[in-house]
Amino acid sequence: MVEIGISLQDQVGKTVKKLGYSFLELEGDVTEFKYDGNEPLIVLCRHESSSGKPSLTVHYPGNPSEKTMGGRPETLGFSYPSLGTSIYKEIVKIDYEIDKVFEATHHGPTIDIPVVFVEVGSSEEMWKNETLVKSLVEAVLRGIENMKTCEEVVVGLGGPHYAYQFSSITKDSCLGHVISKHYVKSIKDDVIRQSVLRSRDKTTKVIFNDLSQKLRSKIQESLSDLNLIFELI
Numbered sequence: 001m002v003e004i005g006i007s008l009q010d011q012v013g014k015t016v017k018k019l020g021y022s023f024l025e026l027e028g029d030v031t032e033f034k035y036d037g038n039e040p041l042i043v044l045c046r047h048e049s050s051s052g053k054p055s056l057t058v059h060y061p062g063n064p065s066e067k068t069m070g071g072r073p074e075t076l077g078f079s080y081p082s083l084g085t086s087i088y089k090e091i092v093k094i095d096y097e098i099d100k101v102f103e104a105t106h107h108g109p110t111i112d113i114p115v116v117f118v119e120v121g122s123s124e125e126m127w128k129n130e131t132l133v134k135s136l137v138e139a140v141l142r143g144i145e146n147m148k149t150c151e152e153v154v155v156g157l158g159g160p161h162y163a164y165q166f167s168s169i170t171k172d173s174c175l176g177h178v179i180s181k182h183y184v185k186s187i188k189d190d191v192i193r194q195s196v197l198r199s200r201d202k203t204t205k206v207i208f209n210d211l212s213q214k215l216r217s218k219i220q221e222s223l224s225d226l227n228l229i230f231e232l233i
């Protein structure tokens with residue numbers, strides 16, 4: 001079973017409620033809320049970006065560095081690759097001209113239950129667009145219903161925040177945490193290990209994107225005891 005949550009401090013949450021859906025109403029904003037349930041949680045909410053580009057995004061929670069936006073520093077939440085990927089595959093099918101992409105792991109909260117953020121970006125116009133939000137909710141519900149066990153579970157290390165190349169591997173694999181190049185270059189080995197280990201599904205492969213050979217070798221050494229496959233994209 002999976003729980004779906006919204007925040008009424010969030011405009012997408014308000015739109016979801018206005019549409020008549022009865023989902024769990026979280027206390028607090030979406031980057032710092034309390035959740036006492038035991039079931040994996042999907043959070044439907046807004047996505048903000050400086051560009052204001054219309055988008056539908058999926059990501060997992062976590063703060064790879066000391067900088068935080070809700071939650072604890074240098075701590076990743078639990079990913080749920082089979083669920084996040086199933087939802088993303090349904091989002092891709094939405095008949096609406098809009099960017100659809102996995103984002104790198106970012107922001108809180110820090111809880112020990114798998115959380116998948118499913119977001120609408122990046123403006124008030126999009127957050128209040130009932131047709132778009134309804135399409136997204138229905139895609140999420142289909143993603144839950146159609147979720148399958150993943151044979152290959154991938155962690156993506158490197159590349160930009162908007163992880164288009166890692167998103168493309170969801171045709172054949174399930175995607176877990178993605179840590180962008182910006183963070184991978186400086187974060188602690190423990191956080192790299194968290195990206196692999198803090199997952200509902202067992203990670204089987206790490207794919208590198210635009211990282212130096214020296215950094216790739218360092219990461220492989222730190223993960224050498226986990227029986228992983230390493231590849232470049």
